[in-house]
Structure formats: structure tokens, C-alpha cells
Amino acid sequence: MKRKRKLDQDFYEKVLSTVQLIPYGRVTSYGAIARYVGAAKSSRMIGYALKNYAGMMEVPAHRVVNRLGILSGRHHFPKEHSMESRLAAEGIEVKDAMIVKFKELFWDPAEEL
DNA sequence: CGATTGACCGAAG
DNA sequence: CCTTCGGCCAATC
Numbered sequence: 224m225k226r227k228r229k230l231d232q233d234f235y236e237k238v239l240s241t242v243q244l245i246p247y248g249r250v251t252s253y254g255a256i257a258r259y260v261g262a263a264k265s266s267r268m269i270g271y272a273l274k275n276y277a278g279m280m281e282v283p284a285h286r287v288v289n290r291l292g293i294l295s296g297r298h299h300f301p302k303e304h305s306m307e308s309r310l311a312a313e314g315i316e317v318k319d320a321m322i323v324k325f326k327e328l329f330w331d332p333a334e335e336l
Numbered sequence: 337c338g339a340t341t342g343a344c345c346g347a348a349g
Numbered sequence: 350c351c352t353t354c355g356g357c358c359a360a361t362c
Contacts, residue, residue, distance in 0.1 A: 253344055263345090264357050270343035271359060277343090289344065296343025 234262055238272045241332050245286045248313045249330035250322060252290045259332040274299055285309040292325025 237260035245251055257266035269287070277284035278301060285306045289295045297306040297320060307317045316323040 254346095257344080262358090265359085266344040266357085267342060268344090268358060273343060275360090284343080287343080290346095294343090299343055 234260060234265075234268065235272045235276065237261075238269055239276055239280075239282055242273070242277075242282050242284065242287055244332065244336070245283060245330055248315060248328065250286045250288055250292070250310075250315065250325065250328050251330045251332065252288060252292075254290050255329075255331050255333065256287065259336075270296060283309075286313075288322060288325070292322040292329075294320045294322070 238256055241251075241256050241259055253266045253269040254263070256269050257263050262268060273282065273284040273287065273296070276282055278299075284296070285294075285300070285304075287296075294306045294310075294317065300306050307320070310317050310322065315328060322328060
């Protein structure tokens with residue numbers, strides 16, 4: 224039988240795959256991922272996906288920020304592995320919950336892949 | 337099952 | 350520059 228919502232699960236897998244493909248020291252945005260997986264209008268779901276899987280499995284969600292390069296979801300991270308710390312460990316400058324050279328570090332899956 | 341919320345985006349005023 | 354609104358869809362209450 225054909226389930227009309229072939230999304231949901233497939234969607235999550237794509238998101239996770241893409242996030243795990245983010246190169247070291249690079250970042251991307253929810254919107255970029257959303258577009259890449261074919262859910263440009265459901266960019267919010269990216270956050271859900273990460274919330275459900277990141278923390279549960281090892282997903283570099285710290286490399287995913289909003290379109291402004293702001294660490295929107297830093298509050299959802301475990302305190303031991305705060306987003307800023309992880310980014311800083313990769314040489315990414317974070318100032319006031321925002322990636323300084325976001326424009327340079329931005330990695331668009333649609334372009335790079 | 338209806339209403340609310342949310343790690344978002346973009347346009348309009 | 351800041352606020353408001355619409356959209357989109359899943360999870361939670």
C-alpha cells in the first residue's frame with residue numbers, strides 16, 4: 224500500500240544525512256537544508272528533526288544555525304557540549320550567540336553537492 | 337480531536 | 350530598524 228506521506232521518515236533521514244555531511248569548520252542554515260531535502264517550506268521541521276535525533280545520536284547540530292548565523296537552538300543543547308564551545312573548537316568565531324564569519328563559513332549543500 | 341507551540345523564512349508596513 | 354502577519358507541518362497539551 225502506498226502511504227501518501229512518504230515524507231516524515233524520509234525527510235528526517237535526508238536532514239540527518241545532510242547535517243552529517245557538513246565539513247569541519249563549516250556551517251549551514253535550516254533553510255538551506257530544508258530546500259536541499261525538498262521541504263523549503265518546512266524549515267521548522269529541521270529543528271524538530273535535530274531535537275529528536277541530535278543528542279540521541281551523534282549529529283553535528285551545532286553546525287546548523289538559522290539564516291542569520293545565529294545559534295537559535297543553543298538552549299536545546301546539553302550543557303556539557305554547548306553549541307558555542309563546539310563551534311569554537313572548530314575555529315569558528317561566535318560572538319553573542321552569532322557566528323562572526325558566517326558568510327564565509329556558510330556551506331550550502333545545494334551548491335557544494 | 338482542537339488549540340498551542342516551535343532549533344524557521346520571508347514579505348510588508 | 351522594529352513589529353506584524355502568513356505559511357508550513359509535526360509534536361505536545
